Amino acid sequence: MTGNxxxxxxxxxxxxxxxxxxxxxxxENATAGDIAEKMQSSRTIAYTTVSTTLDRLYKKGLLxxxxxxxxxxxxxxxxxxxxxxxxxxxxxxxxxxLVDAFGPSVTSTIxxxxxxxxxxxxxxxxxxxxxxxxxQ
Numbered sequence: 145m146t147g148n149x150x151x152x153x154x155x156x157x158x159x160x161x162x163x164x165x166x167x168x169x170x171x172e173n174a175t176a177g178d179i180a181e182k183m184q185s186s187r188t189i190a191y192t193t194v195s196t197t198l199d200r201l202y203k204k205g206l207l208x209x210x211x212x213x214x215x216x217x218x219x220x221x222x223x224x225x226x227x228x229x230x231x232x233x234x235x236x237x238x239x240x241x242l243v244d245a246f247g248p249s250v251t252s253t254i255x256x257x258x259x260x261x262x263x264x265x266x267x268x269x270x271x272x273x274x275x276x277x278x279x280q
Contacts, residue, residue, distance in 0.1 A: 156234070156237045156238065156241070157201075157204075157206070157234060160193075160197055161197055161200065161201055161206075163183070164179060164183075164194065164197050164198065164201065165201065165206065165207075165224060167179055167182055167183065168207070168222060168223065168224055169224045172223060173221050173222060173223040174221065174222060174223075175214075175219050175220065175221055175222070176191060176194045176195040176198050176219075176220070176222075177191060177219075179194050179198070179222075180193075180194040180195075198220070198222050201222075202220075202222065205225060205230060206224065206225055206230060207222045207223065207224060207225055208222070208223055208224075208225050209221060209222045209223075239254070242254070
């Protein structure tokens with residue numbers, strides 16, 4: 145996108161949101177306390193910050209949650225929502241933001257970065273693309 149073109153509808157995620165999504169993805173499901181405890185090994189972070197971030201991710205549709213009984217009352221158990229369209233929206237928003245900032249030439253930098261992907265990961269991507277094409 146350049147100049148006066150309207151911004152695409154969508155959303156973005158910040159660094160902390162991305163970190164929490166990654167952790168939660170590796171944990172399958174967790175409470176804010178579980179995630180805060182896991183994050184303490186790499187950074188100092190308050191439980192309330194994690195809880196607020198999880199709520200924002202839930203409101204963006206990136207997480208689902210269920211309520212369970214806790215020691216001090218009900219608590220949420222979160223898991224990553226499995227909407228393929230959300231991943232596309234996030235990637236589109238990130239690429240649009242980069243093109244807005246640096247112009248179309250940034251695509252060569254994106255290509256260079258993608259060329260650093262390991263052969264095993266490339267094969268996993270090829271298989272996913274092939275499956276997607278079969279389902280169209």
